[in-house]
Amino acid sequence: MKLKDDFLWGGSIAAHQVEGAWDEDGKGLAIMDLVTEGSYGQPRQIHAAFQDDSRYPSHRGIDFYHRYQEDIALFAEMGFKALRISVDWSRIYPNGDDEKPNLAGIEFYQNVVDELKRYQIEPIITLYHFEIPLNLVHKYGSWKNRKVIDFYLRFCETMFTALKGKVKYWVTFNEMNHIDPQTEASDIFTYIIAGLKYSELTDKAQTLAIIGYNMTLASCAAVQLGHQINADYQIGCVFGIEPVYPIDSDPNNVLKAFKQMDRDFYQIDAMCNGIFPQYKLEEYRSQKIKIEVSQKDAEIFELGKLDFIGMNYYASSVAEYEGAVESKSALFGGLHNPFLKTSKWGWTIDPVGIRYLLNYTYRKYGMPIMITENGLGAVDQIEQDDSIHDNYRIEYLKQHIKEMKKAVELDQVDCVGYLTWGPIDLVSATTGQMSKRYGFIHVDLDDKGEGTLERKKKDSFYWYKDVINSNGEVI
Numbered sequence: 001m002k003l004k005d006d007f008l009w010g011g012s013i014a015a016h017q018v019e020g021a022w023d024e025d026g027k028g029l030a031i032m033d034l035v036t037e038g039s040y041g042q043p044r045q046i047h048a049a050f051q052d053d054s055r056y057p058s059h060r061g062i063d064f065y066h067r068y069q070e071d072i073a074l075f076a077e078m079g080f081k082a083l084r085i086s087v088d089w090s091r092i093y094p095n096g097d098d099e100k101p102n103l104a105g106i107e108f109y110q111n112v113v114d115e116l117k118r119y120q121i122e123p124i125i126t127l128y129h130f131e132i133p134l135n136l137v138h139k140y141g142s143w144k145n146r147k148v149i150d151f152y153l154r155f156c157e158t159m160f161t162a163l164k165g166k167v168k169y170w171v172t173f174n175e176m177n178h179i180d181p182q183t184e185a186s187d188i189f190t191y192i193i194a195g196l197k198y199s200e201l202t203d204k205a206q207t208l209a210i211i212g213y214n215m216t217l218a219s220c221a222a223v224q225l226g227h228q229i230n231a232d233y234q235i236g237c238v239f240g241i242e243p244v245y246p247i248d249s250d251p252n253n254v255l256k257a258f259k260q261m262d263r264d265f266y267q268i269d270a271m272c273n274g275i276f277p278q279y280k281l282e283e284y285r286s287q288k289i290k291i292e293v294s295q296k297d298a299e300i301f302e303l304g305k306l307d308f309i310g311m312n313y314y315a316s317s318v319a320e321y322e323g324a325v326e327s328k329s330a331l332f333g334g335l336h337n338p339f340l341k342t343s344k345w346g347w348t349i350d351p352v353g354i355r356y357l358l359n360y361t362y363r364k365y366g367m368p369i370m371i372t373e374n375g376l377g378a379v380d381q382i383e384q385d386d387s388i389h390d391n392y393r394i395e396y397l398k399q400h401i402k403e404m405k406k407a408v409e410l411d412q413v414d415c416v417g418y419l420t421w422g423p424i425d426l427v428s429a430t431t432g433q434m435s436k437r438y439g440f441i442h443v444d445l446d447d448k449g450e451g452t453l454e455r456k457k458k459d460s461f462y463w464y465k466d467v468i469n470s471n472g473e474v475i
């Protein structure tokens, strides 16, 4: 098998990390509008109200809201076949529970999509990428409350209808899998995904389980709704998964690694098999967590099966084991894998992991997979002549694309697209920094939020253009 002729090469961005214009044209407040910048090892602060001496990176983003035409022209110059964007829910329903949508918000996304279509770039629309209206958190308690599912579905219906005939690919949620009682939680992680601080949750395990369940249900209901509005819609859900390796060949450690990786898959099981997995309900029962699957819910799971699985891949990790001194995942600089180097932000660099993840997932479900994010956050330097020699980024992407190709060509995995994270420099989700750069296009903006916002092509820009142009033959 070769990469298909219509293989979706491109990139992914998210509204709160690029748009800026946080209070323009009727947009309401969304959760990330109250999160400050942080840095490696220093978490972003989550504020209840704006503080004068603080900076909130989403407010300016990289000003994609006003510069999307310029940015899309640059993506087109690289030959992009697809761009994944997210719709900020708070632009469409400023409070989440409004009676009517904000037409200016809809118009903005229609314009962005039209601009993409002008260049034959396939829009891939994520309906939830860390952007819940703040009012839904304060008034209803976020995803703990099933009413929020109804508000989410109304928002989905508005977008499915508004972009009908223009958009084929949809994503219901980005990385809901990080919310689970079994997964290591931190304030910023639960906040990014659900607008709630982990440390402030009462009955933590029960709450995380309900949020995970409600989001899974919401995703299935959205798939069903989307298919009713247009049977041709291809609707996926995106997961951020790290392959987990055992520390050694002790069978207990191998089993531990398997279990640790597998716990990130229960929602994919539900969405691909059409039934909320029994083993997860048993696990909940054993922990005194109460989750009931009603007959109505069971029907929603059954009728809302995905068309494709989206995978965000950055790093692998090593499973914890009895007696481990360190106890954090590799994403945060935890258990050391002596075979791998890490990025400046402590994320392991593991190209083979992408092949492993693609194989693991495809063998489980036999469903098309799209790599919806992959990339290296690194510090770039601008030379005197304005050039940016980001060969480390090229090297990272090159090795990952090679392994992805092996998964397709040798292992026969049906991988339908490869989107880099941050084809243009943008605000980091976990640290709020600009200096953690992912782009092929440099944006003149620093960690203090200062700069002209001017765009500049890096060496990787020309390299990726050749990759796309040759459909992955010239890497």
Ligand code: BGP
Binding pocket: 014, 174, 175, 240, 312, 373, 377, 421, 427, 428, 429, 430, 431, 436
């Ligand atoms: C993924 C998110 C993205 C993006 C990426 C890189 O988990 O879906 O929104 O931010 O991680 O992370 P960061 O921006 O923290 O470097």
